[in-house]
Amino acid sequence: MLQNGSSSSTPRAVSGKRSERMRLVLSLLHERTSMSQSALAEALGISAATLRRDLADLDEQGLLVRTHGGARALDARSEIPVRLRNTQFREAKQLIARRAVDMIPAGPYAVALSGGTTTAEVARALSNRSGLTIVTNSLTIAMECAARPRLKVIMTGGVVRQSSFEAVGSLSENTFKAINVGTAILGTDGISVSGGVTTHDETEARTNHAMVANAQRVIVVADGSKVGQVTLAKMADLSEIDDFVTDSDADPAALQLIADVGVTVHIVDLSAVRR
Numbered sequence: 540m541l542q543n544g545s546s547s548s549t550p551r552a553v554s555g556k557r558s559e560r561m562r563l564v565l566s567l568l569h570e571r572t573s574m575s576q577s578a579l580a581e582a583l584g585i586s587a588a589t590l591r592r593d594l595a596d597l598d599e600q601g602l603l604v605r606t607h608g609g610a611r612a613l614d615a616r617s618e619i620p621v622r623l624r625n626t627q628f629r630e631a632k633q634l635i636a637r638r639a640v641d642m643i644p645a646g647p648y649a650v651a652l653s654g655g656t657t658t659a660e661v662a663r664a665l666s667n668r669s670g671l672t673i674v675t676n677s678l679t680i681a682m683e684c685a686a687r688p689r690l691k692v693i694m695t696g697g698v699v700r701q702s703s704f705e706a707v708g709s710l711s712e713n714t715f716k717a718i719n720v721g722t723a724i725l726g727t728d729g730i731s732v733s734g735g736v737t738t739h740d741e742t743e744a745r746t747n748h749a750m751v752a753n754a755q756r757v758i759v760v761a762d763g764s765k766v767g768q769v770t771l772a773k774m775a776d777l778s779e780i781d782d783f784v785t786d787s788d789a790d791p792a793a794l795q796l797i798a799d800v801g802v803t804v805h806i807v808d809l810s811a812v813r814r
Contacts, residue, residue, distance in 0.1 A: 540798055541795065541798045541804045541806065542803060542804060542805045542806065557593070560583060560585065560593060561593050561597060563582075563583055564579060564590075564593060564594070564597065564610075565597070565602060565612070567582060568603055568610060568611060569612050572611060573606065573609060573610065573611035573612070574610065574611075575608050575609040576590055576591070576594070576609050576610070578609075579594075579610070597610075598610070601613070628762040630809070631762045631763065631786040631807070631809055632656060632657045632760075632762055633660050633664075634807040634809070635657055635660070635760050635761075635762065635784050635785065635786060635807055636657065636660035636663070636664040636760065637664050637807075638784050639661050639664075639724055639758055639760050639784050640661060640665055642758060642782065643665070643668070643671075643721075644721070646670050647670040647671075647672075648670065648672070648721050648722075649671070649672040649673075649718070649719070649720040649721050649722075650665070650671055650672070650673055650674070650720060650721065650722050650724065651674040651722070651724065651750045651753075652673060652674070652675045652677065652680050652723075653675070653676065653677065653705070653723075653724070653725045653726050653747045653750060654675075654676065654679070654680065654703050654704060654705035654743075655677075655726025655727075656726070657726045657760045657761060658677070658680060658724055658725070658726040658760060659679055659680055661760060662675075662684050663683060665684070665687075665690065666683075666687045666690070668689065669690075670689070671689075671690050672690075672691045672693060672720075673690055673691065673692050673693070674693045674695070674714075674718055674720055674750075675693075675694060675695070676694070676695040676697060676706040676707065676711045676714075676715075676746060676747075676750075677704060677705050677706075678699060678705070679704050681694045693714070693718065694706075695710065695711040696710035696711060696714060697709075697710040697711030697746065698710075700740065700743060702739075703740075703743065705743055705746070706746075707742045707743045707746040708742060708746065711746045711749070712745065712746050712749040713749075715746070715750040715752075715753055716749055716752075716753055718753065719753055719755070720750075720754045720755070721755050721756065722754060722755070722756045722757070722758060723750050723751055723753075723756070723757045723758070724758045724759075724760060725747060725750070725751060725757060725758070725759050725760070725774065726759075726760055726761065727759055727760075727761045727765055728765060728768065729767075729769050729770045730761055730765055730768070730777075730797065731766070731767050731768065731769055731793060731796075731797070732777065732793075732796045732797060732799075732800060733769060734768075734769030734773065735773045735775055735776045735777055736759055736773065736774045736775040736776075736780065737768075737770040737771065737772060738770055738771070738774055739770050739772070740771070740772060741771065743774075744773060744774045745772075747774040748774050751774065751775045751779055752779075756781050756782070757775070757779060757780050758780075758782045759775075759780050759782070759783045759784070760783075760784045760785075761783075761784075762785065762786055762788070762789075763785055763786045763787070763788030763789030763790070764788070765785075766789040766790050766793045766794060766797075767789075767793035777797065777801075777802055778800070778801070780802050781802070781803065782802065782803045782804075782805060783797060783802050783803070784805045785805070785806060785807070786806065786807050786808075786809050787806055787807065787808050787809050787810065788809060794806070
């Protein structure tokens with residue numbers, strides 16, 4: 540059903556503008572494997588000196604390899620770190636988050652949240668609710684929710700992935716298996732009929748599937764760029780998903796295919812925020 544409506548080194552803090560620029564560098568390298576400094580600077584519209592500083596920081600954090608006169612990607616399959624993704628499609632993610640929160644019942648209730656920038660917006664949108672227990676394997680979401688006195692937070696154990704700041708592995712999986720939640724809200728790197736709900740890391744996928752398997756209802760949240768995409772590891776089959784919340788930039792044909800297999804698709808309209 541379609542529903543329309545409104546590195547081991549410590550990462551350095553970066554401004555929103557620089558974060559977006561560094562994300563674009565990684566995106567270009569993931570697409571083309573390697574590029575010269577002059578080509579990167581031209582594509583980004585920045586000076587050679589600014590680019591050299593960005594490449595030095597990204598290399599220091601183990602996110603790319605600097606070469607003579609340019610840079611190359613570490614692994615074409617690797618994901619862009621969550622700290623560099625938080626400015627992309629921000630307005631769409633905020634609208635998606637608000638729609639997902641509207642689907643959470645009032646009163647005492649348990650909600651599981653996976654890591655990701657869209658689920659982080661869900662966590663922020665839940666900040667004014669009371670009586671909720673938040674179960675998460677994401678360090679960033681746990682910190683966001685723990686600062687809200689009306690929310691109770693349960694953080695899973697596990698090994699923390701540097702790129703996503705999510706705890707994964709058997710400790711995290713066992714926590715999700717031991718707790719029954721009313722709704723699990725799952726972020727994703729790709730959702731399609733052919734691939735299901737996918738992410739870049741197989742261990743993260745197994746952990747998030749444990750969250751999905753022990754929830755009474757499962758909502759997937761993702762901006763339109765993720766629709767029709769398939770990444771390395773499956774977190775869930777579409778048959779395990781109840782609702783999918785996305786935006787009006789998503790491919791309508793891909794959304795219809797998702798709806799045809801029984802997922803209720805909710806579409807937030809981006810036209811109002813672009814006027």
